[in-house]
Amino acid sequence: MRDVYDRNREEQVFDAGDRVYLSTQNLDPKHSGLPNSTKFGPKWIGPYTILRKIHNHAYELNIQAGNKLHPVFNTGSLKPYKEPSRLSRPHNVILADSTVGQLVRRLLGKRRQKQRTQFLVEWVGEEKPTWEPVENLK
Known part of the structure; x- marks a missing residue:
């Protein structure tokens, strides 16, 4: 049964100093500093820095002193932090008609x-494609 479950699943491995988000799914709002309603609260909090690896599936996080949380979490509750890219718009270039x-x-x-047509455009020098109205592509 385990091999069927693990077939399409990658094991998450983190190193000390990596930054991660923490899932709020199993956290008690009273102790985590979140709003009282889990429905309207964030799904992930952080980012937190990993202090050390406890074993293959547990890591100790740098939790602030105000939170009454135990600092050790399973990898199922962690998600890698990705730095936001500030270059969200493609680079401007001079086209053949000098525009x-x-x-x-x-x-x-x-x-x-x-009643508006949009295209999913992959830009040169851009990571993620964006939906653009047809008027912007002329």
Whole structure:
């Protein structure tokens, strides 16, 4: 049974000094400093720094003194922290007709919302594709 469960699952491995988010799914709101309602609270809090590895599936986090939480958590409650990229817009380039624009790598999809057509555009120099109205692509 274990091999069937683990077939498509990667084991999360962190090192000391890595930053992670902590799931609020099993945290008591009274002790974590979250709003009283778990429905309207965040799903992940942090980022926290990993202080040390306890064993393969547990890590000690740098929890603030105000939180009444035990600092050791299972890897199932942790998610790697990714630095937000500040370069969210593609680079401007000078096009052949001497106007300024952005380079499109490829179009990934098309949708229609409220009588407006949008394309899923993968930009050159951009990580994530964005939905753009057809007027922006002319």
